[in-house]
Amino acid sequence: MALVVQKFGGTSMGTIDRIKNAAARTIAAHTEGNRVVVIVSAMSGETDRLLRLAREVTAVPDAREMDALAATGEQVASALMAIAIQAQGMRARSFLGHQMKVLTDSAFTKARIKAIDASRVQLALEEGEIVVVAGFQGVDEHGNITTLGRGGSDTSAVAIAAALDADVCEIFTDVDGVYTTDPNICPSAKKIDRISYEEMLELASLGAKVLQIRSVEMAMKYGVPVHVRSSFSSSSGTLVTHEGDLEQVVVTGVAYDKGEARVMLVGVRDQPGVVAEIFTALAAKSVSVDMIIQNVSVDPTGAKGAHTDVTFTVAKSDLARVRDVIDEIGRKVGAVDVRYDEDIVKVSVVGLGMRSHAGVAAKMFSILAEHGINIQAISTSEIKISCLVATKYTELAVRALHEGFQLGNAPADERTPAI
């Protein structure tokens, strides 16, 4: 008898009718002979409503109390889901973070799971019940309620699937899977049938918001197969799994992220230790940096006193907070100027096959050049290449790369033939 963990997000829980629909899907899985555990998010809009209440009281509410407040969203959803399953004739029981229990550290509003005690859930499953678990929440060793941060229900679902050694973790959402790129920009975008954890990680962190990044890391770590699928259709979605299970393709998808701003420290002293000094200072001020680009500066005379430019990106939402910090660091390392550019987008191609196929980067740059798109900065990893370009090129760049790497036209297993 297989064990299936299902997770329904806020949109899938948005109305009573949708909750009934979700309940029917869990019952269907149970009727097919599986043991079923359901993880639920708060009804859409509810978490925001709760945070708004707290912010009406004060601008910076206490993190411990915020977690006690926000956790009620999933508590309501889990009770309603259990009631909906029962109303359709099945036995069900809800469990909260402190009942299950999901033990976390005490980092309120962004807690990390330390251990899961699944014994009560196991017992309920053995009694033939469908188990409903409130996602997003846990409890620390003192019994304080904690939450896992935005999108934490995905992490709850994968962690519980790992703890129960589930056969699959199904993430029900309002799209029918992971796409080769954003279908709103590129109508020829295709659903990806199977994708590796590594690729999914790159896509998740690059702005494809289907799965929360921590949940993918956790799925990879514990080898939990994740099935991303639509709550509104019965067709299969995208299976996120081990690389070994996949037919390897060179490029899997094209992602973009408008959330970053570019910072350039101009004319920094080119001495050993200066770059380290910059990023140590940024880290000390909790400035989270994504891309880092520094050109090797070649000074033919070999004289001391050469200068270089250091470029990096930070989240636009952080920029107001960190601008003074960066200006200060710029002065300390003797930068001639500090330039900020928010009018940029990061466009990336992702694919496991890059590791063994040379030329992906060259092809990406060529495609962008062919369309007259100037590349402002480049950053690469083993399985992705990212370019910063002006925001106005977002759609053009995504479409050109999607077409250039033939992601939309061929069947899934023939995507992006070797270059």
Next chain:
Amino acid sequence: MALVVQKFGGTSMGTIDRIKNAAARTIAAHTEGNRVVVIVSAMSGETDRLLRLAREVTAVPDAREMDALAATGEQVASALMAIAIQAQGMRARSFLGHQMKVLTDSAFTKARIKAIDASRVQLALEEGEIVVVAGFQGVDEHGNITTLGRGGSDTSAVAIAAALDADVCEIFTDVDGVYTTDPNICPSAKKIDRISYEEMLELASLGAKVLQIRSVEMAMKYGVPVHVRSSFSSSSGTLVTHEGDLEQVVVTGVAYDKGEARVMLVGVRDQPGVVAEIFTALAAKSVSVDMIIQNVSVDPTGAKGAHTDVTFTVAKSDLARVRDVIDEIGRKVGAVDVRYDEDIVKVSVVGLGMRSHAGVAAKMFSILAEHGINIQAISTSEIKISCLVATKYTELAVRALHEGFQLGNAPADERTPAI
């Protein structure tokens, strides 16, 4: 250093501004040198909203899940209250039923408190924090969330005050105390400064809805002084305390209750055991009965086969559910007819002094007669007398009794001189 327990009801927590106002009152009590524990109800309307959600799913939702659902109302309120206190510069921490912890039985939706472990709260108080506790909720021995039933936050407050051996339990509400009768009916109604637990019990159960009846029972049992006062003014309200502390008055207040319906079993066989049979059958069907009136039937011939009428009252809200049951019982005990009358009100006078002063009943009947009000049934206890009259006489009867017993005119300690 005194320990003060304060309880704020749903109206006092109805908006963010009101929560801030309540927070200011707890801080004031703390600044005056008290240790302070605050018990909060859900924001007004919230519990109904939650129950409505569940009823949209199914007509009869599971009790365990309903409690997990409903308990979120107080969880939200306690977090917001803690945040509001912190925003005004004081340290505060919220505790839920399972954190405090308030151990109850497993009678979901109407659980009874079995024990309170106040050690964590004591610790927080010693650290100088204001402690906020979510009312209405507890946890059973299995860790399931339970609730204490409607108005249960009063009970939470008194139970916690008892467990902490608090000096006073202040119940903040939207009226400024307990009145000699309903001021909406009788503008000369006066606030009662001090009242005994026994009198308050009779007034509470007779429809003066200021304090939940179980909380008064518990306050009496553990000798917790309860101060009922307004959240919107700083004047003192009504102190509910031991009889011994009071200057005794004959009649303390006039109450009325439109919530009952009269049932009359006509022509029942007047044999030993028949009345017992009726009420045993009613109890077996969970029909809750309030007044019971049976006239002694005197049959001058002493012959077997005499008949009598048995009258009792049940809650109007129960009538639809229990009518078939009562009809059935009527047939079994050979009643000639079963008559129902919903067009009645129960008017009562309450006072400890009745015990030592004869003639209160006679005076009550005279006052009603003087105003042409026909009494349909009478029921008495040591400290109250209740009469059923037609609903249309409600206001007239209450005003006449309030005036007749001089409750509105004299200073509080001279109310209702000996008759």
